[in-house]
Amino acid sequence: MLEVEEIHTYYGESHVLQGISLSVNEGEVVALLGRNGAGKTTTMRSLIGLTPPRRGRVKFFDKDITNLQTYQIARLGIAFVPSGRRVFNSLNVEQNLKLAAAAAHPLADRRWTMDSVFELFPKLAELRTRRAGFLSGGEQQMLKLGCALLANPKLLLLDEPSEGLSPAIVGQLGEWLRKLKHKGLSILLSEQNALFALRLAERGYVLEKGRVQYHAPADELLNSAQVRAYLGVKFVEAS
Ligand SMILES: Nc1ncnc2c1ncn2[C@@H]1O[C@H](COP(=O)(O)OP(=O)(O)OP(=O)(O)O)[C@@H](O)[C@H]1O
Ligand SMILES: [Mg+2]
Structure with a gap:
């Protein structure tokens, strides 16, 4: 590919x-x-x-x-997930994910939705109203992955x-x-x-x-x- x-x-x-x-x-x-x-x-x-x-x-x-x-x-x-803490700290988990979903190309096939991201990372669903800046390193990594998936990448x-x-x-x-x-x-x-x-x-x-x-x-x-x-x-x- x-x-x-x-x-x-x-x-x-x-x-x-x-x-x-x-x-x-x-x-x-x-x-x-x-x-x-x-x-x-x-x-x-x-x-x-x-x-x-x-x-x-x-x-x-x-x-x-x-x-x-x-x-x-x-x-x-192709989605790129850079190293380090790259999320919008002042927005909460759900807002970060919504932004990522909105940025996805409208014609991309929508395999990933907010619900399927929460299914993969149930912890993110629990944390949906928490500001990203207060997440632990692992939780931020989850959020970064979730945001990347909402672009529905192949790679x-x-x-x-x-x-x-x-x-x-x-x-x-x-x-x-x-x-x-x-x-x-x-x-x-x-x-x-x-x-x-x-x-x-x-x-x-x-x-x-x-x-x-x-x-x-x-x-x-x-x-x-x-x-x-x-x-x-x-x-x-x-x-
Ligand atoms: N913006 C930049 N301007 C000039 N040189 C750079 C820049 N970014 C990286 N380099 C240089 O390019 C080379 C490769 O860096 P790169 O960041 O790709 O390495 P890396 O394998 O990702 O390292 P690390 O494991 O530390 O992240 C290094 O010598 C680095 O100093
Ligand atoms: Mg590097």
Whole structure:
């Protein structure tokens, strides 16, 4: 469904992505791994036109989307969930979700509704009148996912969803993502927590300095001494 061919992305004169190629098939979860500054976020930003690549190509269902605007790419069915706490803090849970639903393209097929989001996250229904600024990290992550789903994406780009969450909440996050995967959603999952990502993913790419260093099925990456050594810290922390 997504085919990224040799993209080169710059911030000004700084040549950050140096020929990244990757793919995501329908229904697949693909992990995008790498240490601080490896280029994970820049890869996601490049896919959705926030920092368009200067060279290379991005195709979504065989359509060339490399030079489209971010809103056009969103309408084709790619949703980006950035890292950190990005919700409207002064609005309550329900207002945040309503805003997300209103922003969805009117012609998108409406698989996700407020009700189906509350079904997936019953906790959000309980919290519907709470201001987003008062939610815990895990609850905010739920809300961010709920908002992204209301755009009815075919592909979800999740940037470091486990960042800053306690181990117990990371476990819950894994369950939510597993449910979405079973519903057939495709996910590109960027993570420093390699163990978390590779337990969900079919395949993974390990980035280093803007290049793909390794690419293999998830179990192979999990068992590779070389990859473990490279991403070492997080494996030890997470296990
Ligand atoms: N707005 C920017 N302007 C200039 N350089 C940037 C900008 N954003 C990121 N960079 C640089 O681009 C490189 C890749 O950064 P990126 O944020 O994509 O890495 P990352 O893999 O997402 O890291 P992290 O795990 O810390 O989020 C880094 O060297 C970073 O310093
Ligand atoms: Mg990042």
